[in-house]
Amino acid sequence: MPQSSPLQAVFHKVAQNLYRLESSGTYYALFKRSGKQIRRSLKTSDPALGRRRLGELRNKVARLNQVRGASKITFADLSKRWLESRRVHLKEKSISRLDTCLKGLMPYLGRVSIRNVSTQHCEAWLAGRGKTISAASYKHERRVLLVVLDYAMRDGLLLDNPARTSVPIRKIRKSAIVIPTQKQFTQLIQTIRQADVRAKPAGDLVELLGYSGMRLGEAVNLNWGDIDWDRKAFTVTDGERPTKNSEARVVPLFPAMRGLLERIRGDSHHKPTDRVIPIANAKTAIITACKKANLPPFMHHDCRHYFCSNAIEAGIDFKAIAGWLGHKDGGYLVAKTYGHLRDAHSFEMAKRMTFSAVSRRTRRTIPASVNDN
Numbered sequence: 001m002p003q004s005s006p007l008q009a010v011f012h013k014v015a016q017n018l019y020r021l022e023s024s025g026t027y028y029a030l031f032k033r034s035g036k037q038i039r040r041s042l043k044t045s046d047p048a049l050g051r052r053r054l055g056e057l058r059n060k061v062a063r064l065n066q067v068r069g070a071s072k073i074t075f076a077d078l079s080k081r082w083l084e085s086r087r088v089h090l091k092e093k094s095i096s097r098l099d100t101c102l103k104g105l106m107p108y109l110g111r112v113s114i115r116n117v118s119t120q121h122c123e124a125w126l127a128g129r130g131k132t133i134s135a136a137s138y139k140h141e142r143r144v145l146l147v148v149l150d151y152a153m154r155d156g157l158l159l160d161n162p163a164r165t166s167v168p169i170r171k172i173r174k175s176a177i178v179i180p181t182q183k184q185f186t187q188l189i190q191t192i193r194q195a196d197v198r199a200k201p202a203g204d205l206v207e208l209l210g211y212s213g214m215r216l217g218e219a220v221n222l223n224w225g226d227i228d229w230d231r232k233a234f235t236v237t238d239g240e241r242p243t244k245n246s247e248a249r250v251v252p253l254f255p256a257m258r259g260l261l262e263r264i265r266g267d268s269h270h271k272p273t274d275r276v277i278p279i280a281n282a283k284t285a286i287i288t289a290c291k292k293a294n295l296p297p298f299m300h301h302d303c304r305h306y307f308c309s310n311a312i313e314a315g316i317d318f319k320a321i322a323g324w325l326g327h328k329d330g331g332y333l334v335a336k337t338y339g340h341l342r343d344a345h346s347f348e349m350a351k352r353m354t355f356s357a358v359s360r361r362t363r364r365t366i367p368a369s370v371n372d373n
Contacts, residue, residue, distance in 0.1 A: 145147035202285035225272025
């Protein structure tokens, strides 16, 4: 390799495709593929290790050259194939989210041959879209980009993943959790039910969420057959597919929830496959009620927070609450998210500790002069 100017890196050829950087002694591999020069650091200054890593890299490059029709496979083609492979174990709403992420990437990478995807293409997405979307959307699209390019590496279509070094992580600011008080929750339900007779299912859904701790998808897919009145329990299945954590769970039928279900059932006869709540959500009713009652802008998931806060204030341990919610971490997330509620409740309860061994009548105030001595 020709010598460079003093301001440039100077490489010395050690063997075929193997070079050493003069300034650091680090070994590099240099290849030509499709007329383009590829330079990769072997991340070592040890000659034996450098040669071994060079051999591994040669095998990867050879594999790339053996894939038939690789030059015709675009990012869009591979993304479609990858998305189809995800359908086996993901819910449709998860597939829909992934598809939305891919649509954000397509203008920048869709027509590019997958074997030619470079840091420049990734940076084009970063510059053109990265600053215009929310931190959450950025996180999801970045993750999909990384996964698709890793998928290309697995199939021998790409030597390495350029997105890992060119697309940085963007921090997401966590918004404060707004938990309805018991007064606010009651006011919300009353306001919804007062709106219109058609709002009854919306009021039922809000109560069900607050009394059960279920997610929205779990609550609206609860069937009458999922309720075991004799065992005083109900099964959470989230409809046809498993729950978010891929497992059905059996939860005690809490008194407030049992009372609500008995009111909804009334004297009617329901099939086991009939849904308890006949609507998909109560978004419009909740927004309208919050504005009318001058409440914070609560939504469905805030009812789950309401359930957790009540359980914690009732003195129930985090592990039991986590089981009811469908968490598999033994209560870590509950403690992390809602632990401050227990502290606040503890200090509030401490105010009741008013007993004393000294009678108020015999208690004396010691003069300041005595204290000084």
